[in-house]
Amino acid sequence: MAQARFFEHGLLGALCTPCLACSLARQLGESCCVVACVPGGVFALRTKLRMQQNIEGSICDDCLTLSCCCPFALCQMARELDNAEIGRL
Template identity: 50%
Template sequence: MAQVKPLEGYSGYEYGQPPVTAQPQQQTNTTIIVNQQQATPQLRAWHTSLFGCFEDIPTCLCGTFLGFCLMCQVSTDMGESACVPCCVPTPLIPLRTKWRTQQNIEGSIMNDCLYVHCCGPCVLCQLAREIKTVKTFR
């Protein structure tokens, strides 16, 4: 059997396999953050209490006698459609929850539901007063 000589310039070259050449490796330093702590916003209390209706008599009267109109106004002031009171069942719950989460006000959805079902007009007036207060601070 005859011995096969490798081609010149290709040491260890065997038939059917390409030559292996060493590639220069680049070293990169990559930092991967696995757990990043996020700053939690500080929760605050409502500016007015739930039963603080006498702090704003016109809003209290509007909430008592023209509640639907006040709810349409509150909905519009929050950037929602004025039709929310017509189309959403128990519209004060999502409106109060939306405002509470946007403004970082303490509370929970369960509390929102309980307050709305037990003291709906007071919740509406509190929400209207709160929106009015926040808008004057801007």
């Protein structure tokens, strides 16, 4: 099951990055408009996830990571959310 989700995130991140970003926004309780219409919306989502999950890092790290390799960063965020969900069960 976990490998299927991992593959799904990777495939979605590679083929349709905006779709994965929208899915992450919904999982974090935000509208898809945050990533589609708001400049820097993806940066805000990553920062929100990092703060909720108590993940080390900074806003500068988030900006650099998303600017250099956005699809991979979004896949990482999706895995973090999946791991947090599994931990709650």
